[in-house]
Amino acid sequence: MIFSMLSRRFFCSGFLQERGLCTTKRWGVKQVTRSNLGPAVEQLKDQVQNADFIAVSVQCTGSHATPWRRILEFDNCESSYHKAKDSAERFQLLHFTVCPFKWSGDSKVIAFPYNFHLFPRDELRVGMPSYSFLCQISLISSMAQKGFDFNSCVYEGISYLSRAQEASLMQQYGSTRMFGAYPASSFQNKSTADINFMERIRFQMQHWIHACSASSNASEGRVVSSIETIALNNEIFGTRPCLRIDATSNHQVQLILEVLRDFTENLVPLSSSNGVGTEKELKVVFTCSEEDKHHLLSELQHQAEHQGIRDVINTIINSRKTIVGYNCLTDLAIIYSNFIAPLPATVKEFLYSLHGIFPHLLDVSHLLKEAYSKEISPTKKAKNLQAALLHLNKQFFLPMNLEVPLEFKCYGYRGPESHGYTALRLTYLFAKVCRLLKINSSNGTTDGWLEALVDYAGILYRSGTCLNKSKNEGEVVKLMGDSSYLKTSNIIFIWGFKIGSSSRILLEMLCNIHKVCEKGVKVQLVDESCAYVRFKKSRYAEIFLQDVQSGTNISGFAKSKPLEEITKMGLKAVRYDVYEKLCKSSIWKSNLADSFKLFMSESDDYMAHNFTMDIPSRKNSSFIIELEDL
The missing domain is CATH 3.30.420.10 (Ribonuclease H-like superfamily/Ribonuclease H)
Incomplete structure (x- = not known):
């Protein structure tokens, strides 16, 4: 127990x-x-x-x-x-x-x-x-x-950002754009507030650059250095002097960058956001030489590629x-x-x-x-x-x-x-x-x-690169849940049947209207409006497709009266490649039948493409022996 x-x-x-x-x-x-x-x-x-x-x-x-x-x-x-x-x-x-x-x-x-x-x-x-x-x-x-x-x-x-977006950004704005580079062109129409803001930034930059140049040539006391740091928003970026400039909008950032174009010193602007995206601050790093500037840019680029x-x-x-x-x-x-x-x-x-x-x-x-x-x-x-x-x-x-x-x-x-x-x-x-x-x-x-795992890994690559297409055979595809391979030319899509029909009812309907559907056809609903039909042979699919599209018994295999009645009610059929083109297009409706209708109405070459194979009319088709059936 x-x-x-x-x-x-x-x-x-x-x-x-x-x-x-x-x-x-x-x-x-x-x-x-x-x-x-x-x-x-x-x-x-x-x-x-x-x-x-x-x-x-x-x-x-x-x-x-x-x-x-x-x-x-x-x-x-x-x-x-x-x-x-x-x-x-x-x-x-x-x-x-x-x-x-x-x-x-x-x-x-x-x-x-x-x-x-x-x-x-x-x-x-x-x-x-x-x-x-x-x-x-x-x-x-x-x-x-x-x-x-x-x-x-x-x-x-x-x-x-994706790799491509980063590369596009670098190509468009230059190597320093990721860190806030100079704009490609200045603003043509500036307000009085913009002009006053730029003059204030220019004045601040002149004093800061002078202070940086002076401090690099002479040693200053701690008191003087501290006063300058507070007054000028001076900081240290690594071992280099850095000036922090506050901006309330991206527009002001662009104005600051335009001011920096007027200075010939080796300045490197760095932009950052507060995370919410409503405010920004811009930092300007002072480098002592052109070589030092390139070294700093290389460091920043390396950091950008190895973070996040x-x-x-x-x-x-x-x-x-x-x-x-x-x-x-x-x-x-x-x-x-x-x-x-x-x-x-x-x-x-x-x-x-x-x-x-x-x-x-x-x-x-x-x-x-x-x-x-x-x-x-x-x-x-x-x-x-x-x-x-x-x-x-x-x-x-x-x-x-x-x-x-x-x-x-x-x-x-x-x-x-x-x-x-x-x-x-x-x-x-x-x-x-x-x-x-x-x-x-x-x-x-x-x-x-x-x-x-060598026999199991890379199946996605093998299935995608081994598409076997030819004019006679069509594309060979392995269906999910199926151990056999099937040519897509054996598949057609039908719609226009009564909504609510099951796969079994559709199979019975197809067998009643066409003799080729009695030769091992499989039917499965895609949604309530459309179904796909698998034929044993691509020739059977073509025969059925031609008869349904024409609405007549041109092949000699259709059961004429049921076929005419159903095609008058609106039964339609298309090849698999039409479905493949539909998937490539941007057309999509809630059901597949409406998507097919819209795609066919907007496709100029649909009719020419969809009637490429002529099926000769046959008399007394029941007495004909097909070599493929032997």
């Missing part, structure tokens, strides 16, 4: 912990804002260096609520990428979670999770990265219920460690768009560029499919990270100890659904799948893990 009670208690505790329902007692995530960014980055550097893998995840202001705008199982690499690109460009990144982890034995993983709170604050007042973005109300409400502090996000969130979230990104990139994600195409697109550069136009360009940044990528969803194909049922039961973890725990008993250092526990927010736990759960899932597939490092090192 006692043994039974203890067993039940152990099982219930393990059951809850396996499902992440008791994570606050065991796990914590270090929440990083501007106030504790410096120490957190220094800790992260050491942990990344000693880690075997780095799990990453992002949290944006939402995701597309429209079903067809999400990445679906019939999407190929190109359409998937454009959907991910659209989400990355429309929604704003709020959380960037980084979790370096390392193995300690076969069933223990030590993780160091950090959740960086971000906000695109335009601190330099240069118009970047102040873009507008979409918010999904349901997700924002959910974040608020879980204790997310939006005030802290706005005021304490870490601001950032840029330092985090550079640490991850330079480590060359394997990056672990889950269905990570959208996450990678978001990371690339926010921290690297604008997203390229095609998936091949994106993956080529991404490979140079993250050479080792591992998507746990692919690893999980491999486990499912070998052990259990298809992965359609696990559509997201949480569902995958629950499904795996239900099917297998895989004890795994995920250890987080004690210092991280005090940083967790309330409740098991605290912010930044996604990367931690991803680490937990990855460790379990590795145990299930019996994947282990041969020598316990990072290189040993790379060797053990």
Whole structure:
């Protein structure tokens, strides 16, 4: 009896912990804002260096609520990428979670999770990265219920620029613009207040430069030096004299910079904000020579490249460690768009560029499919990270100890659904799948893990760069949850059927109107307005498509009367490549059928492109023997 009670208690505790329902007692995530960014980055550097893998995840202001705008199982690499690109460009990144982890034995993983709170604050007042973005109300409400502090996000969130934005800024304004350089042109129309303000700054600068020059040639007493420091707002920047000039607006900053153009001394202006962006102060550093000025600029440039979230990104990139994600195409697109550069136009360009940044990528969803194909049922039961973890725990008993250092526990927010736990759960899932597939490092090192996972890592790169297109065969794509490859030319999309129809009803309708639909057709609803149809052979898809578009039995395979009745009711069909072009376009409606209609009405070459293959009319088609059917 006692043994039974203890067993039940152990099982219930393990059951809850396996499902992440008791994570606050065991796990914590270090929440990083501007106030504790410096120490957190220094800790992260050491942990990344000693880690075997780095799990990453992002949290944006939402995701597309429209079903067809999400990445679906019939999407190929190109359409998937454009959907991910659209989400990355429309929604704003709020959380960037980084979790370096390392193995300690076969069933223990030590993780160091950090959740960086971000906000695109335009601190330099240069118009970047102040873009507008979409918010999904349901997700924002959910974040608020879980204790997310939006005030802290706005005021304490870490601001950032991408590499491309920084490069553009440097090219446009020169090497010192990041620290407040001289404006390219002076203001043409100045008010009387502007002129008086500039004269006051010019007078102050003349006295300060004279004082700096005099102090460099003669030693002064402490009393005189202190009086000058107070009177002139004189400070020390490192070992160099520095003058602090207060400004109440960006306009005044530009006027100050214009005044500095009149002085020939080696001055270096430094601008900074108070964090809220309403006021600024400008510091001017006095250098003793041109060589000293260049040395100071090099130091400032080095500091700019090695601070803040840029330092985090550079640490991850330079480590060359394997990056672990889950269905990570959208996450990678978001990371690339926010921290690297604008997203390229095609998936091949994106993956080529991404490979140079993250050479080792591992998507746990692919690893999980491999486990499912070998052990259990298809992965359609696990559509997201949480569902995958629950499904795996239900099917297998895989004890795994995920250890987080004690210092991280005090940083967790309330409740098991605290912010930044996604990367931690991803680490937990990855460790379990590795145990299930019996994947282990041969020598316990990072290189040993790379060797053990060589067949699973980089699947995203291989699937994106091995698109096999030809005029006859079309593009070959591997569908999610399917062990076979399928040509996209075998897929068509239909709409115009009765709203509320199920996939079974649609299949019966198609079999009633056309004979080629009796040859192993699969139908699946995309949303309530549109469905995609998979034919065994691309020739069958073309025959059906031509008959539906013409509304007549030109192929000889259609059942004429039902076909004419249904096409009169509005049944429409298009090829897969039309869907792919739709995903590339900026056209999107709440349902796929309306999106197709709008795209077709605005596309000039749609009709010419959509009728490229002629299907000859056939008489007595029931007596014709097709060689492909033998």
